[in-house]
Amino acid sequence: MTDTATTSRPTLDRAAFGRDWEEWHRSHEARRADDHGxxxxxxxxxxxxxxxxxxxxxxxxxxxxxxxxxxxxxxxxxxxxxxxxxxxxxxxxxxxxxxxxxxxxxxxxxxxxxxxxxxxxxxxxxxxxxxNYTGTPTYVPNPRWLAEGRYLPFAEPRPTTVGSAAPGLEHVYDAPGEVEFELRGETFRLTVFPGYAPGSLFALFTDATSGLTTYAANRSLAIDAPAADGTVTLDFNRAVNLPCAYTDFATCPLPPAENRLPIGIEAGEKTPLERH
Structure with missing residues (x-):
């Protein structure tokens, strides 16, 4: 892939950014490899x-x-x-x-x-x-995959039906709004759903790397609660696989159709070795 993101932060401490990402991913992998995960x-x-x-x-x-x-x-x-x-x-x-x-x-x-x-x-x-789990391969974390965006709430939550990794199954989520952001000079929107933490959000998406270097069905991106003015930060370095990327015993939701990004997001977790 030759697609690159243009969103960069000249004043960002890249060493600290890398350390923060490493700490986050170690913690994420530890939860994934829990004895009863x-x-x-x-x-x-x-x-x-x-x-x-x-x-x-x-x-x-x-x-x-x-x-x-x-x-x-x-x-x-x-x-x-x-x-x-x-x-x-x-x-x-x-x-x-x-x-x-x-x-x-x-x-x-x-x-x-x-x-x-x-x-x-x-x-x-x-x-x-x-x-036998030995870890999930990832792209090297890079600040260029940080994107500033804006949360655009709907007048009221919209029931959104999405498919599932389990054949014949559907999930319905109440989508509170969309997040608009820019990468490579282009503007995109993602429908978002409520996250685990109060006020937080998450987006299910695919992109041009899906089925090539990243898992074909979906990836998930957690987004912190929007600021008072609606601004949010999307860190695609923290895009993660859902359980269906590893096991057939999962019922993971698939992204809504509008969340299929036409660009390659060369960041975050790649296809697990278990699926190769």
Whole structure:
């Protein structure tokens, strides 16, 4: 790729910038490689009316109007927040993108709702994907991939339907607005969604590197809460992969159509070695 960004900051301390990025990425990789993170997911089970067994965990699992249900036989045990569960357990309806964690020995069991479906995902620290993980390749951090932008809120949040890494699944997010920014002398906009921290945002996007040097389906960029005048900073050096870049047991959302950037963002995380 020969595309370059023209946004640079002459007064920026490049050494400090590099150190900050290294510290951030080490922390990000540590969370990714947690003993019970998404690299530890051993399978995904889609619950239905008929009770089913799930490899590696006790019980028969199903779902219905009362939400997920597990039926444990004598000798089976799960714990939730330290409380022992036995027999038939009804967990109650889950909210979209909600869920909780159960424990069985060394296995953590995610029970969640994604795209209108109740799912179960066991996570075990001995799962080969986690054990063999050696890190994610990245572009060398470069300040030219810092872009100043402006948050443009909608009059009211817009329900936005996006696809999923799981075939046939869709997600609906309430988009509070867009972020407009400039790279290489061109102006672009990204639809953004609420982030984890209060007031923060995130954008799902693809670009001209997607499917070449970066993961084809999506990348995610966290954006700090806008300033009082609406200004934001987009640091594409911190564009990261979602779980679906590593495992087929993910239900990650795909970017909305308008977030497919026509330029190459040669920054942030590249395609994981696990997908080559």
């Amino acid at each position: 998404f690299l530890a997911v051993t399978t995904i089970a889609w619950l239905g009316d008929e009770p089913q067994s799930i490899e590696g965990i006790p019980g028969l699992w199903s779902t219905g109007e009362n939400g997920p249900v597990v039926e444990l036989t004598e000798g089976d045990e799960l714990t939730r927040d330290g409380e022992s569960l036995t027999g038939r357990v009804e967990f109650g309806p889950l909210i979209e993108r909600g869920g909780f964690t159960l424990v069985s020995g060394d296995t953590h069991i995610e029970v969640a709702r994604r795209g209108g479906n109740d799912i179960v995902r066991p996570r075990h620290p001995a799962h080969p994907l986690l054990v």
